[in-house]
Amino acid sequence: MNKIIYLDAAASALKPDVVINAERDFLLNSYANTGRGVCARAAAADEMLANARATVADFICAKPNQVIFTSGTTDAMNRIVNIVRGTRDVKTIAVSDIDHHSARMPWENTVRGGHAELVKIPLTENYDIDLERVPSADVMVITAMSNVLGVPQDVKKIIQNARSKNPNVITIVDAAQYVAHGTINVAEWDCDFLCFSGHKIGSNTGIGVMYIKSPDGWAPDKFGGGMVQTISGDTWNIDTSPNKFEAGTLPLTQICGLPFAIDAWRNWYGGADILSYIYDGLSKIPHIKLLTRQDAKIISFVVDDMHVLDFGSLVGAAGVCLRVGNMCASWIHDLMGIPGSIRISVGPWNTMTDAEQVVDIIRGIVK
Secondary structure, eight states, X not given: OTTOEEOXXXXXXXXXXXXXXXXXXXXXXXXXXXXXXXXXXXXXXXXHHHHHHHHHHHHHTOOGGGEEEESOHHHHHHHHHHHHHHHOOOOEEEXXXXXXXXXXXHHHHHHHTTSOEEEEOOBOTTSSBOGGGOOOOSEEEEESBOTTTOOBOOHHHHHHHHHHHOTTOEEEEEOTTGGGTSOOOHXXXXXXXXXXXXXXXXXXXXXEEEEESOGGGSOOSOOSTTSEEEEETTEEEEOOTTGGGOOSOOOHHHHHHHXXXXXXHHTOOOOHHHHHHHHHHHHTSTTEEXXXXXXXXXXXXXXXXXXXXXXXXXXXXXXEEOEEEOTTOHHHHHXXXXXXXXXXXXXXXXXXXXXXXXXXXXXXXXX
16 A cells, blocks of 8 residues: 555645654644643643744745634635625625636535626636636635646736726635645735645645635634633624634644644655656657646646546556546536546655656556
């Protein structure tokens, strides 16, 4: 089981030892709940939480009170819908065909309820967001990088153009794929919301980040312990951010590991040479059609007259772990006229030997 070639970082990254050791040490030696105790362990847990939040804030160029911990990108995206709808009256929501299901479906569900209208953000012939045709909308969902095409989008320019059409547009950035490959600067991008999952950069599952530019301007979407300062009868005094958005017990073990994952990922060079070798190798194999550009952060392709699931079974039997299917991105596959694709993505654990072996394995399968 340990001898596989793992090329599925875009789905979930393998966990470095520093993350595993940090979480193990916390569970064995330091575990306590936060915000509810006065013993030394509880104080240490509070400090761990504050330090983790500060690390995330620094990672995305935010302030600590703008960083909200969630269970992941999907959770954050659904929560953002409820936060926005609970505070603002929105009529038009802009989405694009490079969106992941988790970015677009929560808003499509709102539209299906008759509460708003969906508008499309046009794409170029290369399937990038068309900067010159960004529409006017009350809400704009921006995929910073497609999990099928792997090309970082110009988020700053998209937001600038959106605000030129509607200065009050609420901008929501899905950085689930981008976080592993680009620098996030929420202050420079000037987005209202942004989210990503820790497991994409080597943290554990069950931990995500939701950035809120102006947390005081939004009402909480969840209620319970830890998000109120006082309750007297039926009168509440809601706490300030981040507490107001973090009702209940947080996933402390996963939070403990997140800053270690961030620090480890920051030191990775990106694997461009490995991807380039694989891309060049696949481009020379007959019957393979590459869907991504050579400078993309992932490689997606299809094989003539072979279903992606059949290919996945064969390559899996040869010891290669990659991703096949629609990648929870049905709209871009529909636009390209295919039911699904095959995706290769790399991480810090991959080597040039992996690249050489996977090209040889795929060549043998396709021929």
